[in-house]
Every structure is written in C-alpha cells, then in structure tokens.
Amino acid sequence: MQINADFTKAVLLQTGDLPWHGSPAAGVERRMLDRIGGEVARATSIVRFKPGHSFDAHTHGGGEEFVVLEGVFSDEHGDYPAGSYVRNPPTTRHTPRSDAGCTIFVKLWQFDADDRTPVSIRMEDRLGAPRDGIRRGTLHSDARECVSLIQMAPGAHLHEAVEGGIEALMLNGAATLADTPFAKGAWLRRPDGQPLDLTAGPEGARLWMKTGHLRHVRTPAG
Secondary structure, eight states: OEESOOTTSOEEEEGGGSOOEEOSSTTEEEEEEEEEESSSEEEEEEEEEOTTEEOOOEEOSSOEEEEEEEEEEEETTEEEETTEEEEEOTTOEEOOEESSOEEEEEEESOSOTTOOOOEEEEGGGGOOOOBTTEEEEEEEEOSSOEEEEEEEOTTOEEEEOOTTOEEEEEEEEEEEETTEEEETTEEEEEOTTOOEEEEEEEEEEEEEEEESGGGOOOOTTO
C-alpha cells in the first residue's frame, strides 16, 4: 500500500475529513496520512482506541512516536494523558490500550535503526519564553531531525525554512497558510526546499512540528 508516498511533493490534509479504517485489533481504527507497506509499514496515522480496547503486545522494529490528542493512552509502562509526547525506539515492546478511549497521532518505522533513546514528556512543560509572539519547546532533537511544540499568539507569524523537509499537525486553534485555512486537525508535509509560512488566527494556534526528517525515508524493507 502506498499513500502520499512521494516525499518530493507537498501534502495538506484535513484529517477530520478522512475515513476511519479498521486495524487488526477490534475497537482500534485509523486515518492514514502517509504509508508505505502493508500491515507492517512506514506510516503516519491518526489512531482511535474505543473505550476498553487494546492492541496485542508487539515489538517496534522501526520505532514509534506518538502524541496523545484526546483521552488517555496506556500500556504496561504507564498512562499518557492528552498532551503527552512519547518515543518508543526500535526493539521496544508494549501492549497498548485505553480504558476510557483515546486518539493519538502516531508515526511508525521512522527512527534511525540504532536509536535507543526513549522519550515520555508532557509537551507543555517544554515551552520556552515568548519571542515575537511565538513560544517553542523542543521535544526531541538529534542529527536526523528536530521535533517541537509551537505556540503562536493571535496574529503571530511563523516562518520555517530548514533543510530536510517540514511536517506539522495543528493541535489547537487555527492559522492560514498563504490563503489556505490550517485549522485544528490539519496535517501538512513540505519537502526539502519548501519553506513554511503560517499566520495565527484570532484564537492563536498550537502545533506539533518535525523538521529535517524527510532526508531519511526508512521503510520496513530498508
């Protein structure tokens, strides 16, 4: 399966408009944003656990990172409420579940094969002091990529021009991308060489962002 698999092209999706697809686990559904592969895939998805449902125990051969968007995600290692950012590097194993239900934004098979650094943080705690109406918090950074939380005050302007591409998910609020609305739930991916310019709306905006990573497109087959 290939979905938005050409990483030289820009993509902009309103994830709330996408259909839910079933998964191998009952009560666990997903919206597929990009994907290369079958059930084991390099994938970016929105995943929804219905209350009381779980996924079988599994090992992440290519790593997993996720943001909890709603509810509480749980496994044998702990509980992760909305606003959590978690990285489970290659070789880690867990049994995910949600007692009350949850929705997460998740990326699979996108780690360096030698990465063994786990991360489990409350994103809000990483935000720094405002500068020109923008607060930034680094969630993870290495030689391959930088992952951030960005809080924009009403009317603030964000310009990102970095090597290796840009990916962003609007968590709350809204902004405009040129004349295009970029509201809650919108996801974009811009290839290497395409800058990002966003202007926050009257309620401000909060987004998860990853940069630099599109130079390294790893799949389960490679």
